[in-house]
Amino acid sequence: MTAPLTPPPPPHEQPSHSSGDGWQAVSDPAGEGPAPHGATAAYPADGPGMRTELREAAVITVAVAVAGALLGVLWSWLAPRVPLVGDVVDNAWVVYLKDSEGEQAIGVDGTFTLLAAGFGLISALAVFLLRRRGGVPLVAALAVGGLLGSLLAWRVGVWLGPSGDVLAHAKAVGKGVTFSAPLKLGAKGALLAWSVATLVVHLGLTALFGPRDPDPYATPYGPAAPPSA
Numbered sequence: 001m002t003a004p005l006t007p008p009p010p011p012h013e014q015p016s017h018s019s020g021d022g023w024q025a026v027s028d029p030a031g032e033g034p035a036p037h038g039a040t041a042a043y044p045a046d047g048p049g050m051r052t053e054l055r056e057a058a059v060i061t062v063a064v065a066v067a068g069a070l071l072g073v074l075w076s077w078l079a080p081r082v083p084l085v086g087d088v089v090d091n092a093w094v095v096y097l098k099d100s101e102g103e104q105a106i107g108v109d110g111t112f113t114l115l116a117a118g119f120g121l122i123s124a125l126a127v128f129l130l131r132r133r134g135g136v137p138l139v140a141a142l143a144v145g146g147l148l149g150s151l152l153a154w155r156v157g158v159w160l161g162p163s164g165d166v167l168a169h170a171k172a173v174g175k176g177v178t179f180s181a182p183l184k185l186g187a188k189g190a191l192l193a194w195s196v197a198t199l200v201v202h203l204g205l206t207a208l209f210g211p212r213d214p215d216p217y218a219t220p221y222g223p224a225a226p227p228s229a
Contacts, residue, residue: 056131057141064123064145064198065152071119071194072156075183078115079157080107082181086170095170098178105186112157113190116150120197128205142202146194154191158183 082105083098124142131138161183163169173179185191 050137053135053137057137060127060138060141061145061148064142065148067119067123068149068152068194069156071115071149071153073160074115075112075153075157076160079111079161079183080104081162082108082184083178084166084170084181085178086167086173086175088175093167093170095166105184108183109185109187109190112153112185113187113193116146116153116190116193117197119149120146120194120199121201123194124198124201124205128202128209132206132209133211139199139202142198143195146198147191150191150194154185158185 082102084095085098086093086095088094123146127138127142158164162180164182166181169179
């Protein structure tokens, strides 16, 4: 007499078996598969999304551009003054350089360039600390914001500097009296110093300390065990 055969359990009641690789299958209620390697709860593996990145880029552009007002104040304060002298020739006022071989005009451009480069370094470091992941919109925001900030600094510095009406200023101080020329940015390439500095510093920080791309050959469960003999 033989014992009755016990029917196998239904498929949904069958016990799970671990594979030969030493790990068990992970359930996926949503049916979307395991999370990509490197993904977090806040941002997926491919970043926060284009809309969020564009919103952050717009905020960064405005913040960096507004900082140009401070650059303009510092430029008008620290830039060397170009001395001028007024005189009367044939009953007409003329203005000329007091020191024709002076390098004050070069110092004006150099001061703006150094200050702009320093602002670029600071803005790149601040943005990297706040947003380490980077991204094309963020880099573009730094470049555009630096250029807008430089333009604003240029105009603010000229406005805060000596009077732009040279003849009126010469008449006001009197004949033969030295006065300062208005601030003038002779080398317009200095307007790019902020953008260039912030791009170089930010890209360097991202390359050295930014998050690394996930290994496309790594499994989400770790390295596979060697095959059994």
